[in-house]
Amino acid sequence: MKNKLFILVVLMLAVSLSLLGCGNESASGPVENEGDGTATEEGGEQSVEGVIKIGAVLPMTGPAAVFGEKFQNAYTMAVEEINEAGGVRGGMKLELVIEDSQERPEEGVKSAERLINDDDVLILTGGRSSGVTFAVARVANQYQMPYLIDHGSTDLATQSGWEYVFRFNPTAGMYSEALQDFLINETDVSSVAYIQVDNAFGDAIYEYGLKDFFEEKGYDVLYEKYDENSLDLRPIMNNVKNFGPDAVIMTSGTDNEATQIMRAAAEAGVNAKVFAGTGAGHSIMGFYEQAGDLAEYVMSSAPWHGDKSQDEWHEFYNNYRDRYGHSPGEHEVEGYVSIYIIADVLERAESLNREDVRKALAETDMMTIFGPIKFEDFDGYTNQNRGITELSQWIDGELVSVYPEEVADREPVYPFPSWNER
């Protein structure tokens, strides 16, 4: 019997460990290759038959593969557009090299190292999740490889003083800015239930954004965390119901979790004036597809994805739709813009080596369909673009901008209709 149990315990441990390893955005950093920090060979002018390689670390297999594919599509489309229009530096073509991270930080590190070891790769982009992005950023900086982050949002990546790491999307800490302004200026909310997923993204949203906000404004706060593999979030919502907050703020990693939270809220009968997510799960189409009516009037505070009335934006939207058969969302816009920023940087770089690419990246000042791009040092951030965030709301199955007024398409529906009135 003892023997049996021993084996069982060992196996259970193995299973739990493998489960941990699969965790989408766990924040474990890279451990290998501490090295001496010297760069790999930089060489002088590097051009293999007029080709410049752009490296991208993306989840191409595993549960997050859908996101990897979105970025791959967007990058490919941008690269082809630029090459067809004559490339950069008077005729040099861009080439995309993708390495699979499986959405695991330790795999992300290996992928980044493979790309760094290829002397023809002059710049990295991609990363996707907070955990992988942070791991890649550390390695990139260590080996003096310029890295342009386009989606990963953990604040640490641009708060660690890494001069080779740049980010044009807003950080997780910034995600909730539009929501904070909305709560202060447009509502009389005084108590909040905050529910976050237990991973690097969830922690960053809270630690760098909402925590101080709650304290400063003196809100009465109920703080809850859930594991991404939780089968049932009902206990959390029972607690929230018992607390009876004015607003429920939620940070979810995926549309699946976002749906699970709203189901639990409806089941438990939690009524609040505001139900708001902070991007990610709550702001992707999959949330509405899975949650249906439960998603109606739920808000989401997230990066602003460009002025949708602009001609350039429409051109991108239509081209993407024609080519891939579905509408582009936040990931596609970011991926597409990332390649255009890189093309601009490569055009301006004094010569084609990583150091000059970094210098050119630092001097970026351009307009894109994602808004203006300029990397600055402020509030403890280095090389961070001052991204714009917006508050949007699911109304009749569409996510429309409702706040701030400058970017809003319509008035917000406030307060949130109670569950038995809808």
Added chain:
Amino acid sequence: MNLFMQSIIDGILNGAIYAVIALGLTLIFGVMKIINMAHGEFVMLGMFSTYFIYQYAGLDPYLTIPFTGIIVFLFGLLMYQFGVGKIPGLTEENSLLFTAGASLFIANLAQFLWSPNYRRLDLPYGVTTLQVGDLAISVTKIISLCIVLVCVIGLWYFLHKTFVGMAIRASSQEKIAASLMGINVKRIAMITFGIGAGFSAIAGTLLTAEIAFYPTVGTIFIIKAFIVVVLGGMGNIPGAAVGGIILGVAESLGAVYVSSGFTDAYGLIIFLLILLFRPQGLLGRKV
């Protein structure tokens, strides 16, 4: 007080589903001494069977139970016939290695065939609740509880009142004596393996009304199932039912009164306590 009552009720309702998952596992262990690591994958196959029947035949998920149960039962038979049963000198250790490998293989094959994407059934009554005073009780979970009760009673009846059931119990108690009495122990083992698989498929069907599913979802269930089985006593069927409920209630109360961040930890703490103080489980040992 309401919060407490609500937590207890939710815990019991969740626990009932854990109990069905564990039922198959404990049955297979009790009869064959096989620790089936591919059990979570049976649950997953049940979920996908329900999904495809619902998608293509438009059948209500709860009505798919007989079909999913039979499909995965047959899958279990095949897996025993061409896999587990072929292992010479079947012991706990080598069957464990085999099923662990099968688990990876099935999950990855499913991922290859059906993509790693999340799927969810969109049921019109998905979040309907029954209001009893201040308590809101999920209707889908009440249906699940009823089905679980039918399953447990059905299994008990099958084991105690039918010939095959008695043969299964006989094989679990004393293999050699059973075969001397004219019972084909190999065939009984195969049937038991199939029944265990079928039960997990039913649990899978019940879960499709609650959660999204994907090919690698099985890993979540295998851990819960082992906790429940150890809790109730390995190979003990009433033990699995009691263990399931205890785990469900512990998770629910823990999330409300301690912290929601460690839901999985409560189960593992119970698991360790049981291993330390009552390694044979709460209830006896045999089927």
